Amino acid sequence: MANWVAHSLIDGIRSESGLDAEHLPAGATPGRPVSQPLAAQAAARMAAICPGGAIAARGDAVGVDFVHCVHCQRCRRPDGDLAWREDAQWGAWRDAASNPLPHRFRHSVNVRYLDAGACGACMGEVRLIDAPPYNLHRYGIFVTATPRDADVLLVAGPVTEAMRLPLRKTYEAMPEPKRVVAMGVCAINGGVFGRSFASIGGAGDVVPVDLVIAGCPPPPLAIAHGLLLAAGQLQPGRGSDALEP
Ligand code: SF4
Numbered sequence: 262m263a264n265w266v267a268h269s270l271i272d273g274i275r276s277e278s279g280l281d282a283e284h285l286p287a288g289a290t291p292g293r294p295v296s297q298p299l300a301a302q303a304a305a306r307m308a309a310i311c312p313g314g315a316i317a318a319r320g321d322a323v324g325v326d327f328v329h330c331v332h333c334q335r336c337r338r339p340d341g342d343l344a345w346r347e348d349a350q351w352g353a354w355r356d357a358a359s360n361p362l363p364h365r366f367r368h369s370v371n372v373r374y375l376d377a378g379a380c381g382a383c384m385g386e387v388r389l390i391d392a393p394p395y396n397l398h399r400y401g402i403f404v405t406a407t408p409r410d411a412d413v414l415l416v417a418g419p420v421t422e423a424m425r426l427p428l429r430k431t432y433e434a435m436p437e438p439k440r441v442v443a444m445g446v447c448a449i450n451g452g453v454f455g456r457s458f459a460s461i462g463g464a465g466d467v468v469p470v471d472l473v474i475a476g477c478p479p480p481p482l483a484i485a486h487g488l489l490l491a492a493g494q495l496q497p498g499r500g501s502d503a504l505e506p
């Protein structure tokens with residue numbers, strides 16, 4: 262313990278700044294494309310190259326529906342024509358009726374994460390939220406192994422046929438009140454896997470989704486942003502622009 266304190270004093274704080282900090286270190290998040298003015302020809306070109314159907318040309322502007330963005334980066338300058346925002350505010354409420362957990366959960370939230378068929382990258386990012394650089398414990402957010410203790414269900418990946426029942430049972434085993442967070446494009450709408458004989462699409466087809474965290478995969482700070490929204494530690498609206506009109 263004494264060593265740990267000494268190291269902290271000598272080396273300084275190693276965790277990332279809180280999400281309320283204006284500055285994010287370069288590379289902490291890859292950023293995300295946003296709606297912006299753009300010449301009509303370039304706007305049409307960007308819409309045409311987007312594999313996720315996230316970009317819509319609207320005259321002299323583009324609209325970005327970030328929920329459909331698979332982060333291929335084709336639209337990003339200098340190869341593409343779009344400027345990106347380099348923040349970690351990627352979480353957004355599913356609709357106007359969604360709301361955070363009650364106030365008593367503000368500093369004590371247990372999260373059960375469930376791999377419903379993810380490629381591996383989303384789960385790799387989730388595992389980092391407890392690591393020292395991100396340290397979500399400091400906000401009172403903990404990972405639990407059992408749905409009986411969980412307040413938030415964090416789902417990653419398209420839902421495979423094999424995981425449809427486990428996802429449903431996990432949700433039903435959780436006590437009220439509870440919130441469901443779909444993490445990554447696949448959990449939101451099936452992503453690049455879509456619907457097939459093996460995949461039924463997004464988590465919303467099985468359980469009621471309250472909040473989405475866009476990205477493919479979302480980086481740890483983006484996941485933290487979504488979980489803090491679910492816990493009510495960030496006020497609605499802080500991340501609402503993650504869903505561009
Ligand atoms: S980064 Fe996203 S918005 Fe841009 S082209 Fe790829 S899928 Fe489309």
Ligand code: SF4
Nearest residue numbers: 380382383445447477
């Ligand atoms: S959203 Fe992207 S990273 Fe996450 S499971 Fe789907 S393909 Fe993999």
